[in-house]
Amino acid sequence: MSTAPDHQSAPIPILLREDHEGVVTLTLNRPQQFNALSEAMLEALQTQLDALAQDEQLRCVILAAAGKAFCAGHDLREMRATPQLDYYQDLFRRCSKVMQSIQNLPVPVIARVQGIATAAGCQLVGSCDLAVASEEARFAVSGINVGLFCATPSVALTRNVSIKRAFEMLVTGKFIDAATAADWGLINRAVPEQELDSAIAVLSAQIVARxxxxxxxxxxxxxxxxxxxxxxxxxxxxxxxxxxxxxxxxxxxxxxxxxxxxxxxxxx
Missing domain, CATH: 1.10.12.10 (Lyase 2-enoyl-coa Hydratase, Chain  A, domain 2)
Structure with missing residues (x-):
């Protein structure tokens, strides 16, 4: 007797989209992988960003994430599976395009940071126009801990915080907390976790009202x-x-x- 199911379950989308009165929320949805930027995630983000760039009704974009982490950077297991220079050059080129597409959108993009944002995840926060984080969130460009200088994340980081503060993060891999990230200019503000959604709602409503x-x-x-x-x-x-x-x-x-x-x- 077969034990196969009568039907196959639909795959869970790795990027969720919600539209509400001109505000689009994109949610990274790989919580078990700490929302790492896999090739598929980068492709999904690029597809959505390209579509949003053409939407004349768009007023604001919120970039959020499911689970405990905002984004842990690139998918290291996926990266190690193809140790080839041309592969890595293409991967980082595609990631850079996503970051620039965020900045090139004609409307404000708000990062909703509920957990850790490391390496390319920190780059993602730095690439957004605005960022509000939970007081529990932490930030790092920690590639140096595995022998890899976070070169592409450094581009966004050094455009948000001073070069000395950024360089210390880059060469030590140390984390900073949300209060420090706000003080340094990486995010706009840190709020208690239970107030994160209301803070984002207030900010997006202010934008939509203009x-x-x-x-x-x-x-x-x-x-x-x-x-x-x-x-x-x-x-x-x-x-x-x-x-x-x-x-x-x-x-x-x-x-x-x-x-x-x-x-x-x-x-x-």
């Missing part, structure tokens, strides 16, 4: 001007601001302020 047009102008501008000289940055920012003020929302917002009423933003 002009979607202005936010899309602003996010692209902030990152682009960082790469410019001071004079070029001001020239670029002035042009962006002039173009922004010509939009409906700016006129409506100013009129609403002068008339002491709530603004009515143009739908995207």
């Amino acid at each position: 002009s979607p047009t202005a936010i899309r102008y602003g996010k692209a501008m902030v990152y682009r001007q960082k790469q410019m000289s001071l004079g070029d940055a001001y020239d670029y920012a002035a042009d962006v601001m002039a173009r922004n003020i010509m939009e409906h929302d700016a006129g409506e917002g100013i009129d609403a302020f002068l008339e002491k009423r709530a603004p009515r933003w143009a739908p995207k």
